[in-house]
Amino acid sequence: MHNLPESGFVRLRQIVGDPKSVPPIPPLIPICKSAWWEGVRTGRFPRPVKIGPRTTAWPIEAIRALIERLNDTASSSDEPEAVEGVEVRAPPVPIEAQ
Numbered sequence: 001m002h003n004l005p006e007s008g009f010v011r012l013r014q015i016v017g018d019p020k021s022v023p024p025i026p027p028l029i030p031i032c033k034s035a036w037w038e039g040v041r042t043g044r045f046p047r048p049v050k051i052g053p054r055t056t057a058w059p060i061e062a063i064r065a066l067i068e069r070l071n072d073t074a075s076s077s078d079e080p081e082a083v084e085g086v087e088v089r090a091p092p093v094p095i096e097a098q
Contacts, residue, residue, distance in 0.1 A: 004028075004064060009049070009057035012036065028067065 004010075010028075016036050017027025029036070039045035046062035 004060055006060075008060050009051060010060055010063055011055075011057050015058065015063060028063065029070070 012033060013021070013025055015028050016031060016033055018025040031039075036045060040047060046058055046066060048056045048058050051057050
């Protein structure tokens with residue numbers, strides 16, 4: 001499927017990407033943070049869990065299910081805009097340091 005761990009949690013910057021990080025983190029779901037939080041608020045995207053006083057994350061199973069749902073919606077629709085312009089991509093395979 002995707003290059004995601006079997007279980008665990010992912011943080012927001014792993015979901016929406018962070019091009020300023022070194023190395024850059026490619027997005028799983030390429031939308032801005034405010035659009036992601038709006039989707040969480042409206043129930044379109046999964047709710048986060050607090051794993052610490054200042055740490056919010058999403059269960060990887062919920063993100064995997066969301067990607068499958070978005071891909072199913074995109075493949076069953078004739079119009080690309082049916083998923084509100086969200087293109088779901090698999091993250092690239094990391095290159096081993098030499």
